[in-house]
Amino acid sequence: MKRFTDLSWRLDATTKTSEKEALLVDYFRAVPPGDGAVAVRILSGGRQSRAVSTALLRTWAAEAAGIPDWLVEECYAHVGDLAETLALLLPEPVAGSGAEAATEWGGLADCLRGTVERIRAEADEERKRAMVEEVWRGLGPAERIVWHKFLTGGLRLGVSRTLVARALSVVAGVEPAEMLERLVAARLETAEDYLELLDPAASATSRRPYPFFLAAPLDEPPAGLGDVAGWQVEWKWDGARAQLVRRGGETALWTRGEELVGERFPEVVAAADRLPEGTVLDGELLVIRGGRQLGFDQLSKRLHRKAPTRRDVAALPVAFLAYDLLESGGVDLRGEPLASRRQRLEALAAAEGWPGLEPRSADEPVQAPVPEGTPFLLSPLLAPADWAAVASARATARERGVEGVMLKRRDGAYGVGRTRGEWWKWKIEPLEIDAVLIGAVAGHGRRAGLHTDYTFGVWDDGRLVKIANAYSGLTDKELTEVDRIIRATTLEKKGPWRGVTASLVMELAFERVAESTRHASGVAVRFPRIVRWRKDKSPAEAGTLADLRALVAPVEPLSPLPSLPQAPRAPRSARAPRPTSSPGDRQRRLWEDEA
Amino acid sequence: MADLLVVSDAGLYCPAGDFWIDPWRSVPRAVITHAHADHARSGCDRYLCAAPGKLVMRSRLGGTVPIDTLRYGESTTFNGVTVSLHPAGHVLGSAQVRVEHGGQVWVVSGDYKTAPDPTCAPFEPVRCDVFITESTFGLPIYRWPAPETIAAEIDAWWRANQAEGKTSVLLAYALGKAQRLAAMVDPSIGPIHGHGAVMKLVRAYRDSGVRLPPIDEVPARAKRVGQGRALVIAPPSVAGSGWLRVFGEVAVAQASGWMTVRGIRRRRGFGTGFVLSDHADFPGLVSAVEATGARRVLVTHGSSESFARFLRGRGLEADVLATRFTGEQPDRDDAGDPSDDTLGADGEHETEESVPDDGAAVDSALRGEQP
Numbered sequence: 007m008k009r010f011t012d013l014s015w016r017l018d019a020t021t022k023t024s025e026k027e028a029l030l031v032d033y034f035r036a037v038p039p040g041d042g043a044v045a046v047r048i049l050s051g052g053r054q055s056r057a058v059s060t061a062l063l064r065t066w067a068a069e070a071a072g073i074p075d076w077l078v079e080e081c082y083a084h085v086g087d088l089a090e091t092l093a094l095l096l097p098e099p100v101a102g103s104g105a106e107a108a109t110e111w112g113g114l115a116d117c118l119r120g121t122v123e124r125i126r127a128e129a130d131e132e133r134k135r136a137m138v139e140e141v142w143r144g145l146g147p148a149e150r151i152v153w154h155k156f157l158t159g160g161l162r163l164g165v166s167r168t169l170v171a172r173a174l175s176v177v178a179g180v181e182p183a184e185m186l187e188r189l190v191a192a193r194l195e196t197a198e199d200y201l202e203l204l205d206p207a208a209s210a211t212s213r214r215p216y217p218f219f220l221a222a223p224l225d226e227p228p229a230g231l232g233d234v235a236g237w238q239v240e241w242k243w244d245g246a247r248a249q250l251v252r253r254g255g256e257t258a259l260w261t262r263g264e265e266l267v268g269e270r271f272p273e274v275v276a277a278a279d280r281l282p283e284g285t286v287l288d289g290e291l292l293v294i295r296g297g298r299q300l301g302f303d304q305l306s307k308r309l310h311r312k313a314p315t316r317r318d319v320a321a322l323p324v325a326f327l328a329y330d331l332l333e334s335g336g337v338d339l340r341g342e343p344l345a346s347r348r349q350r351l352e353a354l355a356a357a358e359g360w361p362g363l364e365p366r367s368a369d370e371p372v373q374a375p376v377p378e379g380t381p382f383l384l385s386p387l388l389a390p391a392d393w394a395a396v397a398s399a400r401a402t403a404r405e406r407g408v409e410g411v412m413l414k415r416r417d418g419a420y421g422v423g424r425t426r427g428e429w430w431k432w433k434i435e436p437l438e439i440d441a442v443l444i445g446a447v448a449g450h451g452r453r454a455g456l457h458t459d460y461t462f463g464v465w466d467d468g469r470l471v472k473i474a475n476a477y478s479g480l481t482d483k484e485l486t487e488v489d490r491i492i493r494a495t496t497l498e499k500k501g502p503w504r505g506v507t508a509s510l511v512m513e514l515a516f517e518r519v520a521e522s523t524r525h526a527s528g529v530a531v532r533f534p535r536i537v538r539w540r541k542d543k544s545p546a547e548a549g550t551l552a553d554l555r556a557l558v559a560p561v562e563p564l565s566p567l568p569s570l571p572q573a574p575r576a577p578r579s580a581r582a583p584r585p586t587s588s589p590g591d592r593q594r595r596l597w598e599d600e601a
Numbered sequence: 602m603a604d605l606l607v608v609s610d611a612g613l614y615c616p617a618g619d620f621w622i623d624p625w626r627s628v629p630r631a632v633i634t635h636a637h638a639d640h641a642r643s644g645c646d647r648y649l650c651a652a653p654g655k656l657v658m659r660s661r662l663g664g665t666v667p668i669d670t671l672r673y674g675e676s677t678t679f680n681g682v683t684v685s686l687h688p689a690g691h692v693l694g695s696a697q698v699r700v701e702h703g704g705q706v707w708v709v710s711g712d713y714k715t716a717p718d719p720t721c722a723p724f725e726p727v728r729c730d731v732f733i734t735e736s737t738f739g740l741p742i743y744r745w746p747a748p749e750t751i752a753a754e755i756d757a758w759w760r761a762n763q764a765e766g767k768t769s770v771l772l773a774y775a776l777g778k779a780q781r782l783a784a785m786v787d788p789s790i791g792p793i794h795g796h797g798a799v800m801k802l803v804r805a806y807r808d809s810g811v812r813l814p815p816i817d818e819v820p821a822r823a824k825r826v827g828q829g830r831a832l833v834i835a836p837p838s839v840a841g842s843g844w845l846r847v848f849g850e851v852a853v854a855q856a857s858g859w860m861t862v863r864g865i866r867r868r869r870g871f872g873t874g875f876v877l878s879d880h881a882d883f884p885g886l887v888s889a890v891e892a893t894g895a896r897r898v899l900v901t902h903g904s905s906e907s908f909a910r911f912l913r914g915r916g917l918e919a920d921v922l923a924t925r926f927t928g929e930q931p932d933r934d935d936a937g938d939p940s941d942d943t944l945g946a947d948g949e950h951e952t953e954e955s956v957p958d959d960g961a962a963v964d965s966a967l968r969g970e971q972p
Contacts (some may be wrong), residue, residue, distance in 0.1 A: 074911075076910075077910075084742070084862070085864065087864065090863055093744060094861065095742055160863060452864055454862060454868070455865050
């Protein structure tokens with residue numbers, strides 16, 4: 007247990023991936039195999055169910071610390087991490103208590119079995135509490151934090167499964183991608199499982215993806231690209247780029263961040279059983295409900311669900327929209343021209359009965375429904391007569407719920423990385439408004455104690471009305487500066503929220519504005535993020551609600567969705583162009599793409 | 602009965618005695634709790650501080666402005682108002698101000714800590730009717746480890762750095778924390794070097810009779826200093842600056858109460874943080890309040906709202922008192938927070954006499970929690 011606690015603190019102390027990898031390698035080499043299995047499971051984000059509710063933990067900790075519940079909440083707002091808050095609040099461990107033995111636990115596996123599993127299994131609340139309190143008495147704050155995270159199933163150590171796989175691959179002496187596949191398939195319960203994972207000789211049929219070919223942003227109108235007939239024109243869909251690899255009778259679904267996400271999209275993986283052996287598709291994961299495509303914000307709820315329930319799947323069904331066929335019958339097609347790959351893809355779609363998908367049109371708010379029955383769709387092509395037609399298609403993108411258009415050279419091979427000139431993404435311009443910062447709450451993690459989660463308003467009849475919360479876009483230095491101003495200009499506090507005097511103006515960008523009955527302003531903005539701090543503007547010069555209303559998309563918004571249980575926070579912002587980003591941003595950047 | 606002390610534009614004011622305590626503007630008569638810049642500003646006509654702090658005050662205020670002193674426990678009167686100073690345990694010469702008039706006793710804590718410190722007199726509780734307390738660390742997550750524990754951690758870190766051929770750079774506020782650290786560590790491990798801002802106060806401490814181990818000033822034009830062996834004590838403003846170059850490969854750590862919280866420590870980007878503060882932790886604040894026997898408590902800078910609410914829950918009459926003291930703040934990178942062991946570049950204010958008079962710097966220094 008101590009070894010794992012040390013590892014987690016060291017991982018926490020560095021932001022360098024290379025150092026994290028070295029720490030993991032050292033740990034994996036030294037750890038007894040039984041603990042190794044458990045550690046790999048935890049580190050690679052295996053689902054941990056909660057042994058105690060955080061509400062109960064808070065109450066018990068408040069009583070143990072002899073402080074009122076509200077003060078626990080104040081501390082939590084300040085610290086930004088509940089496990090840490092409680093660890094700091096609890097009384098010092100009792101030396102010589104019988105519980106001290108518990109800190110010896112020896113191994114991680116023993117600790118989990120001896121405490122967390124027992125507490126989970128205990129139905130009686132008072133007995134649960136006695137068990138938790140016994141462990142508390144034996145642990146110092148550093149160990150308590152890690153243990154609390156075991157208990158609540160919330161341990162995040164800032165390492166991705168990909169990084170864990172890379173470290174394990176060093177230990178085992180195999181390729182990182184192969185280790186990633188092993189990791190996904192592995193059952194990590196016993197010492198034997200760990201040894202098998204690290205066996206250099208074990209081999210699996212590779213279900214590795216091809217490196218993703220990426221589009222470069224097109225900043226100027228495409229007239230300079232030559233004859234439009236030389237280009238395949240498609241919509242730029244608002245989903246997550248993915249590759250589906252069907253080899254050896256199994257399916258692997260990879261995101262652009264080379265993360266394996268098959269377990270998150272069982273409906274896609276199950277349907278892929280029908281695909282011919284040796285097929286690799288490049289495409290986009292999209293939420294399609296009631297025959298209509300919903301945006302990335304809905305998809306992100308599914309992306310965050312590592313093990314979706316049937317209810318999740320029914321609420322937000324996901325489909326794979328195929329753009330490209332990279333491998334057929336086990337043969338790598340990437341060297342062929344796009345036009346011939348597309349022909350093969352269309353043949354496959356016809357054989358499998360995949361429908362196309364048309365975005366809703368500007369004239370017709372309701373999109374033509376997608377037939378039920380397969381989660382596979384074929385990316386439709388636009389047939390523009392000239393570049394002007396491409397431009398006018400792009401101009402309708404916002405109403406259609408897509409992000410713009412993609413231009414792919416018909417005679418081009420499927421390249422590697424972002425080679426300029428072959429694939430272009432021509433996105434719609436974001437909408438923008440200057441808004442006034444009207445309040446803030448403290449952030450979490452690295453932003454703990456800093457007021458970084460901002461509320462913005464615009465003018466309406468001499469009053470500032472709230473229009474958006476935005477989190478990303480400022481540099482660390484600006485965040486600190488804004489925090490200071492927020493503290494100095496606080497007018498009121500409501501729990502962790504501070505209302506401030508209007509003094510800061512920020513330019514916000516967003517993808518869409520829609521009428522909304524759920525917001526006091528009457529409008530909802532999508533993916534708001536900060537473009538820049540307008541130090542040159544006074545609050546009086548900021549935008550008005552009328553300005554914002556003028557940007558409302560002329561299409562009725564889709565009906566609100568039922569919220570998923572425990573759906574994590576929607577991504578904080580899209581495509582923040584600035585260096586500072588919250589975990590949510592990074593998540594989004596990893597997922598979102600970017601054909 | 603009228604309040605003995607009120608907050609005026611210029612600061613905490615005693616109408617009956619016509620004097621100010623730690624004023625933030627120029628006033629005729631300033632009673633100063635301690636020499637940190639958010640409490641002791643230049644420009645007043647006449648100062649009163651505790652005798653042990655006179656040299657430190659002089660080194661901060663410079664010049665020839667009159668500084669009167671009182672021994673701890675000794676009293677004087679202004680317009681019939683009795684004033685005495687009592688140890689606050691914060692830094693050398695720090696004092697609580699006891700004000701008595703018309704049967705009422707008020708005590709202003711200034712900044713204080715209840716933990717032991719070899720470089721200054723320990724905090725002494727003073728009975729009073731109304732206690733004005735700071736609350737920099739007024740949340741129950743703040744509980745300081747014993748200073749011996751921290752000293753042992755720092756020694757171990759220093760030795761481990763030596764083993765790796767790294768110079769140890771310890772960032773700490775130039776007045777108080779730096780000297781306290783020098784007095785805490787084991788000087789047999791290696792040489793100790795001090796930044797110029799630190800050394801100026803080391804001299805003031807020594808001249809005041811505080812025993813400190815040998816500390817060498819880092820010479821202005823040195824090429825290599827203490828490489829791989831030394832402990833360097835410097836204000837936080839040197840982090841990431843060229844000033845560190847002479848030390849070769851360095852390990853940088855910060856000593857501050859804020860190092861309790863992982864997110865704050867991470868944000869500062871130092872691998873190591875030592876939890877050491879010259880302010881009282883939460884249990885220290887609570888015990889100090891209790892020891893005064895005060896029925897009414899006014900809470901200034903820090904977690905003032907939470908702490909006042911907590912005290913109300915314990916049956917005291919407690920309110921927030923809006924002042925411009927800043928206390929220790931977790932994030933100060935570029936602006937001039939002058940207070941004790943802030944994590945930012947505040948140390949610069951300690952190095953440059955002129956800065957506290959600079960309009961912009963004073964402005965930012967004046968910005969505190971304004972509930």
